[in-house]
Amino acid sequence: MTQNIYDNEEFFKGYSQLSRSVLGLDGAPEWPALRALLPDLYGARVLDLGCGFGWFCRWASQNGAASVVGIDVSENMLARGKRETRDSKIAYLRADMENLELQEGSYDLVYSSLAFHYVENLPGLMKEVYKSLKPGGSLVCSVEHPIYTASSGPGWIEHPDGHRAWPVDNYHHEGARKTNWLVEGVVKQHRTIGTYLNLLIGLGFSITRVVEWGPSKEQLDAHPEWEEELHRPMFLLISAGKA
Amino acid sequence: MTQNIYDNEEFFKGYSQLSRSVLGLDGAPEWPALRALLPDLYGARVLDLGCGFGWFCRWASQNGAASVVGIDVSENMLARGKRETRDSKIAYLRADMENLELQEGSYDLVYSSLAFHYVENLPGLMKEVYKSLKPGGSLVCSVEHPIYTASSGPGWIEHPDGHRAWPVDNYHHEGARKTNWLVEGVVKQHRTIGTYLNLLIGLGFSITRVVEWGPSKEQLDAHPEWEEELHRPMFLLISAGKA
Numbered sequence: 009m010t011q012n013i014y015d016n017e018e019f020f021k022g023y024s025q026l027s028r029s030v031l032g033l034d035g036a037p038e039w040p041a042l043r044a045l046l047p048d049l050y051g052a053r054v055l056d057l058g059c060g061f062g063w064f065c066r067w068a069s070q071n072g073a074a075s076v077v078g079i080d081v082s083e084n085m086l087a088r089g090k091r092e093t094r095d096s097k098i099a100y101l102r103a104d105m106e107n108l109e110l111q112e113g114s115y116d117l118v119y120s121s122l123a124f125h126y127v128e129n130l131p132g133l134m135k136e137v138y139k140s141l142k143p144g145g146s147l148v149c150s151v152e153h154p155i156y157t158a159s160s161g162p163g164w165i166e167h168p169d170g171h172r173a174w175p176v177d178n179y180h181h182e183g184a185r186k187t188n189w190l191v192e193g194v195v196k197q198h199r200t201i202g203t204y205l206n207l208l209i210g211l212g213f214s215i216t217r218v219v220e221w222g223p224s225k226e227q228l229d230a231h232p233e234w235e236e237e238l239h240r241p242m243f244l245l246i247s248a249g250k251a
Numbered sequence: 252m253t254q255n256i257y258d259n260e261e262f263f264k265g266y267s268q269l270s271r272s273v274l275g276l277d278g279a280p281e282w283p284a285l286r287a288l289l290p291d292l293y294g295a296r297v298l299d300l301g302c303g304f305g306w307f308c309r310w311a312s313q314n315g316a317a318s319v320v321g322i323d324v325s326e327n328m329l330a331r332g333k334r335e336t337r338d339s340k341i342a343y344l345r346a347d348m349e350n351l352e353l354q355e356g357s358y359d360l361v362y363s364s365l366a367f368h369y370v371e372n373l374p375g376l377m378k379e380v381y382k383s384l385k386p387g388g389s390l391v392c393s394v395e396h397p398i399y400t401a402s403s404g405p406g407w408i409e410h411p412d413g414h415r416a417w418p419v420d421n422y423h424h425e426g427a428r429k430t431n432w433l434v435e436g437v438v439k440q441h442r443t444i445g446t447y448l449n450l451l452i453g454l455g456f457s458i459t460r461v462v463e464w465g466p467s468k469e470q471l472d473a474h475p476e477w478e479e480e481l482h483r484p485m486f487l488l489i490s491a492g493k494a
Contacts, residue, residue: 155398155419158483161412167420169404175416176398180465180481200484201444205461215458218448222423238423240401241443 010106010126011195014060014082022190032063037234038150038221038243042121045148045217045247049073052116055140057105057133057149058123062089062098068119069097079103105133110140120149122243125157125196128184131207138211141250147213153220153244157185157198164236174240204246213248220244253349253369254438257303257325265433275306280477281393281464281486285364288391288460288490292316295359298383300348300376300392301366305332305341311362312340322346348376353383363392365486368400368439371427374450381454384493390456396463396487400428400441407479417483444487456491463487 013019027035033043050072056065059078068076078100080086086100093100105127118137127133137147156162158179167173178198185198205215220241223234256262270278276286293315299307302321311319321343323329329343336343348370361380370376380390399405401422410416421441428441448458463484466477 155422159410159416160414161410161416165408165410165416165418167402167404167408167418171403171420173402173404173408173418173420175408175410176419177410177414177416177482179398179463179483200463202461202463205458209459209461215448216452218445218452220422220443220445239420240422 010081010104010128012081013126013191013194014080015084016191019191019194020082020084029061032061033067036121037223037227037231037237038245040224040227041219041221042148042150042245045219045245046119047117047146047148049117053114053142055079055110055115055118057108057118057120057137058126059089059100060085060121062086062093062100064119064121065089065098065100066093066095068117069095073097073117075099077101079105079108081105108133108136110136112139113142114140116142116145118145118147118149120147122150122152124149125151125199128197130197130199134207134211138213138250143250145250146216147208147246147248147250149247150221150243150245151204152196153241154179154198154200154204155240156242157196160185162187172236172239201244204244208246208248213250215246215248217247218245253324253347253371255324256369256434256437257323258327259434262434262437263325263327272304275304276310279364280466280470280474280480281488283467283470284462284464285391285393285488288462288488289362290360290389290391292360296357296385298322298353298358298361300351300361300363300380301369302332302343303328303364305329305336305343307362307364308332308341308343309336309338311360312338316340316360318342320344322348322351324348351376351379353379355382356385357383359385359388361388361390361392363390365393365395367392368394368442371440373440373442377450377454381456381493386493389459389490389492390451391488391490393464393486393488394447395439396484397422397441397443397447398483399485400439403428405430415479415482447487447489451489451491456493458489458491460490461488 033039052073054068054073054076056078065076065078076098159175164172221243276282295316297311297316297319299321308319308321319341402418407415464486
């Protein structure tokens with residue numbers, strides 16, 4: 009199964025202090041860009057893969073979804089999610105995305121924020137996602153950008169010209185990357201952009217939008233420190249439709 | 252108009268000595284991957300944008316195309332292309348891709364190899380390309396990969412961990428990049444992958460394949476020196492269809 013790092017107490021403590029954990033969706037810089045990819049949720053049946061604390065589940069319910077299922081592997085996250093949710097339209101389930109089975113033709117939207125890059129068996133999961141969507145349904149997801157995950161030593165480095173640069177190496181060596189983020193030894197899966205897109209296309213999805221997140225002018229005015237996000241994309245956002 | 256660097260004598264002399272200029276398609280490492288994206292050419296009407304010496308025009312004709320139009324801005328390249336072509340199915344035209352007008356519904360395939368990253372007005376050109384395709388037609392193209400073009404100082408640098416890395420910076424600063432390749436001051440246009448794909452999607456294309464070129468095992472056996480191409484993608488190959 010996927011490394012369940014969110015149930016590591018030290019990691020969970022650190023993660024819980026991140027802006028996105030304290031402020032929810034509005035604490036995530038890429039949220040406005042991800043939200044812009046969403047279809048109209050009125051009456052929609054929604055599945056959130058890697059729902060974490062359930063911020064998106066609650067937002068979707070408040071924005072018209074008929075029902076929302078949130079799935080996560082972390083007991084810690086689901087426990088807090090359940091505590092903070094008073095909404096009968098939302099159901100949380102604990103499950104491992106590595107071998108998830110979903111019901112055919114059940115959802116109008118499958119959503120996933122920053123979870124798929126933990127999953128080893130992404131082809132298996134995406135097959136289930138495609139199957140689980142109704143005709144006309146869509147997938148909207150974000151992952152860590154392949155430029156961000158590729159290097160064996162991720163982190164800004166000094167360019168001989170005197171400015172900072174993000175290192176890319178091992179781009180075509182797909183697979184596990186052990187990084188130190190909040191704790192040591194967090195395992196993420198590096199995949200190329202081509203691999204993500206061709207996996208979806210091969211299943212029958214049509215790609216409707218590809219966003220390599222960078223801050224907007226308004227975001228930079230409010231957060232000048234995000235300027236470095238103009239230099240290498242940290243997140244890859246994809247929307248895709250099932251005909 | 253686009254910088255017509257191929258008519259710079261020094262550049263042209265250098266370019267003419269590259270493997271892809273001497274050996275043609277088989278001298279281009281990405282050719283097998285690009286060829287794999289092509290539709291059946293039997294009876295097809297083909298347009299090659301940035302046809303250079305006409306290698307692909309001749310290959311397409313020999314592989315069943317009914318007619319091939321090759322367009323390039325470089326007199327030098329077209330002159331050699333014409334000299335080396337004895338094929339009444341092929342027509343070469345000199346034109347600037349910045350303000351090209353194409354006839355509606357004329358082609359089954361629009362092909363372009365490593366030319367679009369010189370074009371400033373790519374939205375205008377892609378609109379013409381879409382218009383010029385018959386329903387069911389396709390676009391197959393390659394460009395220098397955005398990871399390759401982004402940096403203000405492209406070139407391998409030393410990672411503090413001791414290995415080499417390719418620098419990415421200014422990724423979201425789209426626009427001109429002046430690089431020194433064969434001569435000083437070659438101007439290329441940097442665009443993100445999202446920009447390329449969303450431009451096509453916005454025009455009505457459906458993306459059918461996205462390949463970030465890296466050498467195959469067979470290519471590495473024959474060219475061990477291409478190992479560095481596993482570390483950062485140099486070429487982005489896209490195929491897209493018009494419904």
